[in-house]
Amino acid sequence: MVSDAGPLLETRGLTKSFRSLVALSDQSIRVDRGEIVGVIGPNGSGKSTFFNLISGFLQPDSGEIRFAGAPIVAQPADRIVRLGIARTFQGTRLFQALSVADNVRAAAELRQRTGLAAALLGGGRRRRAEAAVEEITEELLDLVGLTARQENRARDLPYGDQRRLEIIRALATRPSLLLLDEPAAGMDASETKVLLGLIDEIRTRYDLAVIIVEHDMDLIMNLCERIQVLAHGSKVFEGTPAEVQAHPAVREVYLGHG
């Protein structure tokens, strides 16, 4: 299904307006397999719109999105995850009343779906599917050290753990591209450092490409191979972390801002 040649994700001329407000204008990006790309810009620069367009929560007014060579515009969000693009949300969106493990299971189930008949009758198919889900769930809980808390409700976790849970929930869908929406928001310096290690580890272990939208410059500069700078819905600059830091226009629109 996924072809190996060419970029993993490519957008061209991506434009989205909300009434008279142009949220994203003629944006384009190219992300290769295994690459970590950062998208930065002040609030309202179109970063979240960009994520919502790629993950299918919004449809663009015009422009093209290709994933593994195939166009994905107009596909609904639940189809796009199946293709291999998973995401987290700004400020986390967990299944609060469900247990930590059930949060992961709900996502791991995507590749092991069983229906109403299996629910009523059980049988070998359901048992195999459940065993596969359990295996992924255990592995991911262990990865972020949540095994001991897997029976707690998600809402009872400390904030940092909630963010990590959301990341492994996205991973449980077996993506090849992971979209992280401000993963370090609300974290202190040491928590951010742990997060940095985690993102780097999952990228290697699961052979992922990652796009990070973030305000935390430490995280972005240390992790990303390439950074795209957005302002007022348009791409201002794209380059390596060093180039971005050196660029006068970028300093003005972004670094000067904070």
Add this chain to the structure above:
Amino acid sequence: MSGPALSRPAGLIVFGAVLILVAAVTLALPHMVNNYLVRVVIVMCIDVILVASMGLGNGFTGVFSLGHVGFVAVGAYTSGILSLPVTMKHAFLPDLPHWLASFSLPFLPATIAAGLVCAALAAVVGAPLMRLSGYFVSVATLGFLIIVNVVLINASDFTRGARTFAGVPLQTTLPWAMGWMVVTLTVLARIAYSPFGRRFRVVREDPIAARAVGLSILPVRLSAFIVGAFFAGVGGSLYGHYLGAFSPASFYLPYTFALVSMLVIGGMGSISGAVLGVVLVTVTSEVLRNLERGLDLGVIHIPPLYGASQIVLGMMFILVMIFRPSGLMGDREVSPGLFLRRKPTGERE
């Protein structure tokens, strides 16, 4: 925590024990207590079927429907029409189409047919309605209840209109009611605590995040709605064959309010909560109904207090809302493990 975390053999033993208990009660009860109490237990079984099936959509899936009793009505009339003896069909429903008037089904097939008709109706009605959420879906499903009521009153060839639909064979005995209750609870529990049923809760907790893990909201909500409607139809058939005579008014707002309060008091995301809610509300209102006639305790004389049971039920409702807004059981289930000390799995709150 959200599911019965019992191992397979332990679960089977518990299930077997419950089954034996139910069978024993079914066989022994009529010999132990008077007919009035047996009738109360039958109604309680039917209400458990209705409240638990309503809980699948309203509680587990978080789509608060007020239209459940609409399906109960459709179930009662469907199986009533199907199982009315042929001679009675000629007498009571002279304008019934020939293909319906010429036969009469036994109780069991008529009940299953009622369930299937309701499931099919739920698929049609739910396709647009299950796209709504929150208050919108409650109001829209209330609209469905009203439409069912109006159709029943006006389709007098089939229903005798607002007049009493009578002559339905009185076949809902204690074993039938208990049997269907066990079947309903077993099926609902199996669905709710399977991976399939986990999707109901996932969609309830956060529809946007549910889509982000690959769930399409409409089919999940619709399947809970259809399963719930099937058992509403079954319960409606049982209720019809218990009453023998009913009218569209039997299945309207007062019954809706009664079932909703049982569900809310018991706990919306819990099957055992539904059972608890039914038992609690039924016992309270039966006890109070007898007290309403007044009491003479020698020195103390309590005059008749008509309507007291309604007032107390209303107060119960308010108190639960204040002190346990998610109902007595919330989204937990009664299980043997609940009363034992659980093995610590890491820190707990």
